[in-house]
Amino acid sequence: MGALAHYIEAAGIATTQISLIRVHTEKTNPPRALWVSFELGRPLGVPDDKDFQHRVLKAALDLLDADAGPLLVDYPEDAPAAAAEDMDGWVCPMPVRTSADAESNPASTLLAELSSLRQWYDMFREKRGRTSVGVCSLALEDVAVFLAGSAAGGTVQSSTNGLTSAQILKLGSEDLKAFYSEAALAMPGNKDARQISNWIWEDTELGRTLLSLRPICMESEDEAVQRVGKLTLVPHSHWHLAGGSP
Secondary structure, X not given: XXXXXXXXXXXXXXXXXXXXXXXXXXXXXXXXXXXXXXXXXXXXXXXXXXXXXXXXXXXXXXXXXXXXXXXXXXXXXXXXXXXXXXXXXXXXXXXXXXXHHHHHOOOHHHHHHHHHHHHHHHHHHHHHOOOOOOOOOOOHHXXXXXXXHHHHHOOXXXXXXXXXXXXXXXXXHHHHHHXXXXXXXXXXXXXXXXXXXXXXXXHOHHHHHHHHHHHHHHOOOOHHHXXXXXXXXXXXXXXXHHOOXX
């Protein structure tokens, strides 16, 4: 946005922006920018705090009163933090798979986990009127079977339904991560993205499945599968949980 702002200003249109990464803004040197110390992906702060969000927007728009730039202003407030007590009980209990289930159906725990989260996801979708789930043409349950089967078998399964294995891995895992994140947002308590991410990667069967899949993808002869395993399957912040180095 910083670089684009220069072209927009050259056309005679004043611009302002909100910056989450100060060093990037300093390098692109846009005409007007408000730097905020918030979590990446949340330029207005925490969800559902309209008064705080309005203050941030007003501060960014007020920069348009400046006749000339470049101007980089620090927003004076930190985003409100969730109270510790707000987090109590926000994660619903996860189902436990028996050894017999695991032997007969490697996807049983993941499928049961999906089922247990469905009501929360439906609640999120009804309340927000939107969802990020749906980039993959396969149903979530089919993706779960593909991922769990690949993890249990030690090799990425063959493609299906017109999608390559790499496409199922990338698009399907993104759908599942979005499903879990949106389900978590509907649960009681004020969660931030870091707490939800830690829950997914440290406390769920989905996280365990994707973490076990990463080294399998890295050893695949399919270069596209290798790229998915290296770049998108597991966030950098949780690579260490896969038991290997970047």
